[in-house]
Amino acid sequence: MKTARPKKTRGIPPVIICGMHRSGTSLVARILEAAGLFIGKRKDRNSEALFFSRINDWILRRCGGSWDFPGPVRWLWRSEELRALVLDMLDGWLKHPLAIQYLGLGAWVRYGDVRALERPWGWKDPRSTLLLPLWTEVFPDAKVVYVERHGVDVARSLFVRAHREVQIQRRRYARAGWLYLLYQRYRSRGFSGSARCLDLEGGFELWEEYVLAAGRHAEALSGRFFSVPYEKFVQDPEAWLRDLCAFCGLEPGQKQIETCRRLVDGGRAHAYRHDEALVQFALEHDDRLGPYKSKP
Template identity: 40%
Template structure:
């Protein structure tokens, strides 16, 4: 069989991409070896992290990556390096031993494949340099639900890290190898709803720009809420886009597991409703009207 280009999944953190990619993997879509609980391949994540470091960007300060994209000299070197390691023996990190022995390169895969990482929303131009025929799938979710999910996740992480410190304070303070590598703040930008919403706007806006630039033949955009409301119809669209052949019965069985009540969760909280009303222009800019 001839080589098949990847489907690169983009979109904001906490936007529902993990739910969809679990379904895709269950129907035979290859997401890479050793995926995380978020259905992300550690090897492609490591490449995106490396790419961000070249521009001193982070997942919560992603706009800095644009400096790399506009530096033609550095961009050529970065693209050459990423193209080389995706063709070379390091690609075993994505392929796993069995697929690597068969293909020896990510560029020779013939099955439906790709990877998910929110940072793809910004690093996509590099990936398109490496895989010019790639297809792109963008999942987006209501900004207030995303901001709230980010805030809750941060609160849990901060509480856990401070709790560990307080429980073993003497050991931490007397550690000759201090300071500790991790801290207590954990993504301070998303500690407030406004910060999370601003970050959502950056990711969602950039991802939608890519979709428009690539056009409907190569890019698909899907709302998390639309998927939950009509899962069978929209799962079929996604699976067809990704080149997966799935029977109607198997699709209906999987669609029945989707929960429409998870859409627009913010509506159940008066404080979140008030916040949404106050940021209506930002939401409307990305298609989430009243």
């Protein structure tokens, strides 16, 4: 069965900002937004456009997976029938009134379809890394900005966040008791946001899955894939900023460049090196770190 393609609509192709969670995608999204890229009216604290992040989450869950359990999405790629159905549904979502979350009321009234936007635009969501084949079928000329970061730093950040969430839930349960149990009964998230990431090894394996997915998709995108190495970017942001902005079709002025530069903290590069246990973890996983392997 031939895969159905959503109806094409005039407008500028989007920039899809993706990469593994905790890899610096939020930083890059904020910088591009400051440089003039529209990334949505309603966003969460991580600069993720709620409209697109909820669609991505919906697709993963309908496949039986989630952001931290991406394996089941492979069945979507193996079924032409299912893929055609999801593409038809995406066509509907992009024209749905819920797109007001992304466009804002005025732009939705004007365009009626996200694909009709006539300004540099895009969205940031790490889940898009797993679903790029879908989004690049919806937007055949889309550009992808992929942010990569050392796997041990990513795993450590996921580990810290997951344990923090457990402690938050413990405090809430202590205060609210059975009312909190009732809330949890209808809550879609897990105990910690990700039980898998409560273990450093689990977070590292998840990083590997995202890196492998990005590598497969990058081959098909040729010149429309811009990789941003987090460590190099934060240590010398201005050297990367102009090329990144040019790739995204942006022409920021000097004032915007200065604003972008102030968002960067170079001290966060290779943070794992300040922890002996993490340095040892990195050495034990050196053969799985790809471009981040130790130099001989």
